[in-house]
Amino acid sequence: MVKIRRIINLIIYVLLAPVVGHEEACRYIASGEDKEDRKFLTALMSLRMRGYLSPKSIEEYLISISRNYEISNVESSIHFEYLFMKLEEYLGNLKKSVTDLYTALLTGVIGIYLFSIIVMFLVSNILLKILTLIIPLAFLPIVHTYQPDIDYYKYTKPLTISISSSIPCVLICYILHIDVPVMILISILIFSITFSIFYTPQLFKIFRLLLNIKTRILNPLHELMWNPMNVKIIEMTRLECEINRVVELGKKIGAPWFIARINRLIDMFISTILSILKNNFMYGIFIPIGYILLLYTLCIVHSVSLGKIVIMNLKQTNIPFMYYIINAMISFREKINLYIYSILGSIVTSIVTGKSMYSIGLGLMIIPILLLISMYQLGVL
Numbered sequence: 001m002v003k004i005r006r007i008i009n010l011i012i013y014v015l016l017a018p019v020v021g022h023e024e025a026c027r028y029i030a031s032g033e034d035k036e037d038r039k040f041l042t043a044l045m046s047l048r049m050r051g052y053l054s055p056k057s058i059e060e061y062l063i064s065i066s067r068n069y070e071i072s073n074v075e076s077s078i079h080f081e082y083l084f085m086k087l088e089e090y091l092g093n094l095k096k097s098v099t100d101l102y103t104a105l106l107t108g109v110i111g112i113y114l115f116s117i118i119v120m121f122l123v124s125n126i127l128l129k130i131l132t133l134i135i136p137l138a139f140l141p142i143v144h145t146y147q148p149d150i151d152y153y154k155y156t157k158p159l160t161i162s163i164s165s166s167i168p169c170v171l172i173c174y175i176l177h178i179d180v181p182v183m184i185l186i187s188i189l190i191f192s193i194t195f196s197i198f199y200t201p202q203l204f205k206i207f208r209l210l211l212n213i214k215t216r217i218l219n220p221l222h223e224l225m226w227n228p229m230n231v232k233i234i235e236m237t238r239l240e241c242e243i244n245r246v247v248e249l250g251k252k253i254g255a256p257w258f259i260a261r262i263n264r265l266i267d268m269f270i271s272t273i274l275s276i277l278k279n280n281f282m283y284g285i286f287i288p289i290g291y292i293l294l295l296y297t298l299c300i301v302h303s304v305s306l307g308k309i310v311i312m313n314l315k316q317t318n319i320p321f322m323y324y325i326i327n328a329m330i331s332f333r334e335k336i337n338l339y340i341y342s343i344l345g346s347i348v349t350s351i352v353t354g355k356s357m358y359s360i361g362l363g364l365m366i367i368p369i370l371l372l373i374s375m376y377q378l379g380v381l
Contacts, residue, residue, distance in 0.1 A: 002094065002148040002276075005036040008242040011265045012249060013040060013062055014087050015258070018079035022066035058090050080261060087265070091272045098146045098276050102283035102356065105143065109136045109352060110290040133341070133348045143355050147280070148273055151206055151237040153359055155199075162195035181339055185371065188343070192367040199361045206358070209237050210277065213270060217243055221266050224250050224259045239273070277358075284356030288370055291349040295342055295377050342378060346370040 009029050016025035023044065030041035043059040052068070055061040062083060069079045112135050169190045173183035209216060217240065220231045228251050235241045243266060250262045350370050354363020 001144060002146060003036055004149055004239055004242050004273075005034055006039065007091070007269060008245060009036060009040060010058065010062070010087055010090070011246060011269060013059075014080065014083040014265060015246075015249065015261055017062070017066040017083060018069075018076040019253075019258070021070060022063050025066075026063065062086060084261075084265070088268055091268065094146075095272055095275050095279075099279050101142060101146050102279055105139050105356065106283050106286055106290075108139065109287055112136055113290055113294040116294070130344060133344050136348055136352045139352065140355050140360075146276075147355075147358075148276055150209075150239040150273065150277075151202070153361065154202060155361060158195045158198040158361070161198055162191045165194045166191040181343075185343060185375070188347070189368050189371065192364055195361070196365040196368075199365060203358070203362065203365075205236055209239065210274070213274070216240065217270060218267065221247065221263055224262065225256060228254055228259070281357050284353050287353045287356060288349055288366075291345060291370070292373055292377075295345065295374055298338065298341070299377055338378060342374040343371065346374050 009032075012029055013025050016028060020028075026040040026044045030038050039057075040059050040063070043057060044063055047055065047060050047063055052064045055064045065083060065086065066079070069082070116133070166187045170183060170187050173186060178186075217233060220233050221243075223231050224247065231247060231251070233240050233244050233247060235244055246262055246266060250259045253259075347367055350367040351360055351363040354360055354366060
């Protein structure tokens, strides 16, 4: 994931290196308790062994710049402006990479769904059909790599309760001799609805932060200039906890010029995070739309192909009433295949959509919506 802690460490380095030197800035960051805090000290040691002229990561690049400026006795304000420019360039490239990734994700997933239409039309192998649905899950690790971790994922309690509630549902359906496809559908709905109830508070906390980010983060940062000791950002998410580290640093130094630099850096950081999250939402919302159109197309394709199969079988028999038997058997088989495909497709699409927007937990929450839409298109509801 895009580590918020790492970006905040970059911001702290850009603030401190022009003031106290690159070595002292690295030691200050490395004094933290997180494993991300040791990256600057590791980068410093690596550059000393390898040479300052061959930086590989953004940390090493900033350290190399600072060392060169310190040797040249360049004024600290010019030193800061150059580091600021390089950090801005890094965040801009990160934002562009996320946009390119989601463009490829949307194109790839929709392309796979369209390809699955051809596969289902030409090939009747159910394993091959399932494979075309599982392939979109391969995008999840790539999405995870470029997603900012603005808060902690807490799945243990919602998953435990939802699994515990779905198991009795399966047993009751089995005792009542309910058909297996219907039993699977009911158990998935119970699991997803129960998970949603206990996962919603986490999402509500994130949405409240994003809707009120100016009031909760930016306004207190601007207040640092004239009333630094009374400024406190409420630490409800990981993002707020990390930004509070910069606030505390501003309180320690207290100089107006230093706090002005903090405001510039945090403004740039927040706008980058908001832009990434907006792109995630805008691209992610088109994935289920593609799946719904796919399912609608599949229903039409199955109806046409079903009619052709029935006519071909009818021509091979001389008994007229066999038409109704053949029609019923083929309709039932094709309906079950499409029913299974729609359940699997709804689950896969929901997970990919949820992870693209924010998290897999959000994907588990929207499973009932896609399932109900799928069942409506199939004529079950």
